[in-house]
Amino acid sequence: LPEGSTPPRFVSNPDGVLETDTENELNRILLYTKVDLGIETRLVVVNHVKDANVESFTFALFDNFEHNENMLIIVLAYQDHGVRLEIGRNLERYISETECQEMLNKVLIPYLREDNPDEGLIRLIEGIYYRVQDKQGKK
Numbered sequence: 001l002p003e004g005s006t007p008p009r010f011v012s013n014p015d016g017v018l019e020t021d022t023e024n025e026l027n028r029i030l031l032y033t034k035v036d037l038g039i040e041t042r043l044v045v046v047n048h049v050k051d052a053n054v055e056s057f058t059f060a061l062f063d064n065f066e067h068n069e070n071m072l073i074i075v076l077a078y079q080d081h082g083v084r085l086e087i088g089r090n091l092e093r094y095i096s097e098t099e100c101q102e103m104l105n106k107v108l109i110p111y112l113r114e115d116n117p118d119e120g121l122i123r124l125i126e127g128i129y130y131r132v133q134d135k136q137g138k139k
Helices: 020-037 054-063 089-093 097-113 117-136
Strands: 040-046 071-077 082-087
Touching: 020 040, 020 117, 040 117, 054 071, 054 082, 071 117, 082 097, 097 117
Parallel strands: 040 071
Antiparallel strands: 071 082
């Protein structure tokens, strides 16, 4: 995962699934998410998760962060057709796992079916941002 870069990077796209412009846009949105809402997000987009399933990979990644109470981890294994999202304990008061799953199903999955992960991930991240912003009472 990207760490300590300037400008900050929150997206890991080692297999080049996403376009460079999309990766830059997602990093921009996730910076606002961190600054405005206090959510530390990591988005990992790969073709395959080797020697693990997406769920266990995402949980291990999430567990790797010592202070993960305000974290959001999203892993998309594009060619495996797997996606998983983990949220920190403090974020659950603003967005539940059920709401996250609904957003995956209603926002991201239709774009993935159209072979458009770039647009799907942008819409998903924007949706999460606006939902948490609304529940935090920030506009």
